[in-house]
Amino acid sequence: MATALALLKDVFGYPAFRGQQAEIVDHVIAGGDALVLMPTGGGKSLCYQIPALARQQAGHGTTIVVSPLIALMHDQVGALHEAGVQAAFLNSSLSMEEANAVERRLARGELTLLYAAPERVTTPRFLALLDAMHAQGKLSLFAIDEAHCVSQWGHDFRPEYRGLALLHGRYADVPRIALTATADGVTREDIVAHLQLGQARQFVSSFDRPNIRYTIAEKKDPTLQLLRFIEGEHAGEAGIVYCQSRKRVEEVAELLCREGLDALPYHAGLDAQVRQRHQDRFLRDDGVVMTATIAFGMGIDKPDVRFVAHLDLPKNIEGYYQETGRAGRDGLPSDAWMAYGLQDVVNQRRMIDESPAAEEFKQVQRGKLDALLALAEATDCRRVRLLAYFGERSQPCGNCDNCLNPPAVWDGTEAARMLLSTVYRVQQASGLHFGAGHIMDILRGKETEKVQQFGHQRLSTFGIGAEFSEAQLRGVLRQLIATGALAVDASSFNTLHLTAASRAVLKGEQPVRLRESIMQPAGRSRRRERAGARSAVPAAAASLTGDAQQRFAALKEWRTRMAREHNLPAYVIFHDATLAAIAALAPRSLGDLEGVSGIGAKKLETYGPGVLDVLQALG
Template sequence: MIATDSSISSQTCQSILQEVFGYAQFRGPQQAIVEQVANGADALVLMPTGGGKSLCYQIPAIARQRAGHGVALVVSPLIALMHDQVGALHEAGVDAAFLNSTLSSEEAHQIEQRLLRGEITLLYAAPERVTNLRFLALLDSLFERGLLSLFAIDEAHCVSQWGHDFRPEYRGLTVLHERFPGVPRMALTATADALTRADILERLQLEDAQQFVSSFDRPNIRYTIVEKREAVQQLQRFIEREHEGDAGIVYCQSRKRVEDVAETLAQAGVYALPYHAGLDSRMRQDHQNRFLREEGVVMVATIAFGMGIDKPDVRFVAHLDMPKNIEGYYQETGRAGRDGLPAYAWMAYGLQDVVNQRRMIDESPAGEEFKQVMRGKLDALLGLAESTDCRRTRLLAYFGEQLGSSPQYRCGNCDNCLNPPEVWDGTDAARKLLSTIYRIQQSSGMSFGAGQVMDIVRGKTTEKVTQHGHAALSTFGVGANFSEIQLRGVLRQLIAMGAVAVDSQAFNTLQLTEQSRAVLKGDMQVLLRESVSAPASRKPKRTGAGSAAIKAPIALDGEGLVRYAALKAWRAEVAKEHNLPAYVIFHDATLAAVAKRAPQTLDDLQGISGMGVKKLEAYAQAVLRVVGLK
C-alpha cells in the first residue's frame, strides 16, 4: 500500500529548487503545481515549451523520495529526451535512470535492482515499456512496499485522437490509475486545445485532477507567415538576412523535400543536416547529436524530429509546408527561443498546401466526425495564415486565451503588427472563379485544375486553353484585372471554406460544392489580405567582438565577451567528456552571468542562476580558473 502522505512544505520545495537546480524562485504557476503534486494530488499541466514543465515533476519527485515515498516514474516517448534529462539530473546530483532499448540486458537488470533497493529518485520509460506485463510486475513490487511516489506522463497530448501527435500506446496508460490507486498522477503537455484537454482528462481518468493552464504566449517569438513564391529561395534569404550562424529547424512535409532543401542550404554555406524516418537510424542519431551538441546547426526535418528537444538556443523554426493544424504549428514553433531570447517562427504557405492537407483529410479512412474536426482545425490554421490582424492574438484565441483588451490589440512582434497588410474584397474574383468551374463542366463534362481555371479567368490563350476551346467560354478574360497571386489567394479561401472541392483521384481537378451557392449568389463575402512580399531588412554584418562566434544573451563589455567565449569553449570540452549537450552542463545565460560578474572566489559564484550545490562542487574551481585567464 502507499504510505500516507506527510505534508511537504513550501519551504522544502523552495529549498530543492535552489539547492539542486540553482534557481532563486519559481516561475508562473510552477510553485502551485509543485506543492499540489508533492502532497499527493493529481494535476493536468499545460505550459508552453520553455516554461519549465520538467521542474513541475522533478521537484515533487525529489521531495517525495526524501519523505520516503520511493521512485517517480516519468513516461516519456523519446529515447534522446530520456538520455538528456537523466544526464541533466545527474549533473544536478539527482539519482535518475532510464529503461529503454539502448541498454543491454545486464544494464537494464542492474537498474531494476537499484530500483527495488530504493536507490533511484526518477525513472524514465516509454509508454510501450510501462504497459508491458513484466514491467507492471516490477511496479507491483514497488507499490506493495509503498515505494511508488508519482506518475508523470509527459507529452500527454499523445493520448488524444484530437491532438496533433496521437500515439495509440498512450491509451494503455489508464492501467496506472486502475492498478496503482492512490499514487498521484500528473499529465503534462505544451499544447492542447479545449477538445484535446477534455480527451486527455477522460482517457487518463484524471477527471478530478486540478488543471493548471499557463499562458500560451511566447512573447519572445516573432511570427511571420509569407506566401510561397520560390519557397527554398525565400527560406535561404531569411536565414542569410536574419539568422546567419544560428541554430534552427526547418520543417518539410516529405522526406525527399527534406533532403533537397538540406542539400540546397548546405551548398549555400549553411550548416544544414537532414532528418527523417527513412534515414539510417545511426545517421539520424548522429545528426540529432550534432544538432544538440554543436552550435549553428540547421536541422531540416519532417515532424519525426522535434518532440522533447530541449536545446534552448534554437533561434528560428521555419515551415516550408503548412502543418495540419494550429496545435502542430504551435508545438513546432515553440522549439525556438526556449531560453527566452528573441527567436523567429517563419512559415511559407500556398495553394498547394491547402489542396494537399484537404486531400489527406478527405482520403483518410477515419470516420466523418473525425474528418470534420480535422477540417475545422485546418481552417483555423489557414485563417491564421490569411489573417490581417495580430497573429499572436489569433493564435492564442484558438487556445481560449485573450491577449489585450480589444480586438484591435497589436502585439508588436508579428509581421501583421510590424507591417499591417492591406485588405481587398475578393468576392467578385471568387464568383468569377466559381462561374468558370461551372461553365467548364457544363461545356465539356470535364474538370480541370487551378492553373487552367485561372488562365481562363485571366484571359490567357495558352495551348491547353486553345486545345479545349475554353477561350469561347463566356467567363474567358472576365478577371483580366486580377493577378495570378490574387486568384491563388481567392482559391485558397474557397477550398478552405469548402466552396471548392479538390478531386485528388482526378489530377487535383476543381469541383463545385453545396457551399459554392452562397458565394455565387453574393450571400458570402470573401475578404483577403493583399500579397505582401517585402524582403526582411538586412541586418548589418557582425564583426569583431560581436561576431556570431561569441554572441552573448546579455550585454557584455569587451573583457566580458572574452570571458564568455572562454567559458563556452571550456563547457564544450566538459560536455564532450560527459557525452551530453553543452546546455546540460550550463545554459548560456548562466555562463553570461558568470562572465559579467567576473568572480574571483567561490563566494562570488553564489546566487548565480543555474548554479546548484552539486554543480558548484563539481565545476566552481574550473570556472574560476577559466574566468581568471588573461
C-alpha cells in the same frame, strides 16, 4: 514550499519558481493529481522533478516518468545527473545487463526518478516491479509527459498511451501528474477521460510565448525565401526547418549546405545510427540547422534554437504550436517562420479526404485544418488568433508580421465570383473539370493551347478578370478552397469543383477580403563562407560589454570541452544565459558564483573551479 524552494535553489540553481510552477509543485508534493498545460519552455519538468525529490525525502520512494522518446530520456537523465540527482532510464538503448542493473537499483529504492516508455510501463514484467515497490511503500508518483499522445483528437496520437489508464486502478493511492504543451478543449477532455483524471486539478498556464515572433510568408520560391530569412535574421544560429516529405528534407539540407550553412537532414527513412549522429550534432554543436520531418523534435530540450521554419503547412494548430515552441526555450528573441501557398491547402485537404479514418475523425481534422488556414490567411494579429484557439483572450502583440507591418487588404469578392462562375461555365460547356491554372488562364484571357483545344475562349467569362494578377487570383483560390467554397478532387488531377458553400459567394452574400499579395523576387543569396556563419553574437550575450563578451566567448569554449568530456549537450552543463550572467559578474571566488541562476550545489562543486580558472587566465 520551503522544502521545494530549497530544492529549486540547491539542486537546480534557480532562485524562484515561474508562473504556476509553485502552485503545481505544492499540490503534487501534497499527493494531489494534476493535469498541467504549460507551453514548451515553460518549465514543465520541474513540476514533477521537485515533487519527486521532496516526496522521496519524505519517505515516499521513486517517481516513474512516462516519456515517449529515447532522446528525451537521455537528456533529462543526463541533466539530472549533472545536478546530483539519482535518475535512470529503461529503454531499448540498454543491454540486458544494463537494464537488469537499473531494475535492481529501482527495487532497492536507490533512484529518485526512473524514465520509461509507455509500452514498457504496461508490460507484466514492469508491472510486477511496480507491484513490489507499491507493497513496500516505495512508489511515490507517476509523471505522464506528452499526455496529449493519449488522445485521438490530438496531433500526435500514440495508442500505447491508452494502456496507462491501468495506473489509476492498480495504484489508486499513488498521485499522478499528466503534462502537455498542446491540447485544445476536446483533447483535454480526452486526456482526463482516458487517464481517469476526473478528480485531478487542472493547471492551464498562458500559451503565450512573447519572445517568439510569428511570420507567415506567401510562397514563391520557398527555399530561396528560407535562405534569405536565415541569412538576414539568424546567420550562424541553430534552427529547425520542417518539410513534409523525406525527399524534400534531403533537398533542402543539401541546398543549405551548398550555401555555406551547417545543415543536416533528419527523417524516419535514414539509418538509425545516422539519425542519432545528426541529432547529437544538433544538440552538442553551435549553429547547426536541422532540416527534418516531424519525426524530429518532441522532447528536444536545446534552449538556444533561434528559429523554427516550416516550408510546408502543418496539419493543425497544435502541431504548429508545438513545433514552433521548440524555438527560444531560453526566453530570448526567436522566430517562427512559415511559407504558405495554394498547394499547401490542396495537399492538406487531400490527405484528410483520402485518409482511411472514420468520417467523424475526418470532420474533426477538417475543423482543425480550417483553424490553421484561418491563422495563415489572417490580416490581424497572429498571436491573438493562435491564443484564441486555445481559449485564451489577448491583445495585439506588436511582435508578429501583421502587427509589425500591417498588410494592405483588398476586396476579392468580385474576383471570387468570377472564378467560381468560370468553374461552373467550364463544366457546363464541356462536362469536364479542370485545375486552377486553366481556370485562371480563361479568366485572364490567355489563349493557351489547352484553352483553344476546348474552345474555352468562347466562354462569357473569358478575359473578364484580366485586371487581376495571377498572384491575386491564386490568393482568392487559396481562400475559396480554405473556406470550402471550392473543392479539389485529388483523384482527378487536382481539378476544381463547386460546393454547397459556393452559392453564397456567387450571390455576393459572402465577402472575400484578402491581404495584398506581396510577391517580391526572392533573389539568389550570396554564398557565405562557413567561417562567416559563426560570426553572429549569441542572443544571450547581446547586451554584454566588450570585456564581458570576451569572457563569454572563453566560457563557451570551455563549456564545449566539458560537454565533450562528459558526453553531454553543452546546455546541460550551463545554458548560454548562465554563461552570460557569469561573464557579466566576473566572479573571483566560488562564493561569488553561488547566486548565479542555473548553478546548483552539485554544479558549483563540479564546474565552479574550472569557471574561475578560465576567467583568471583572461586576467
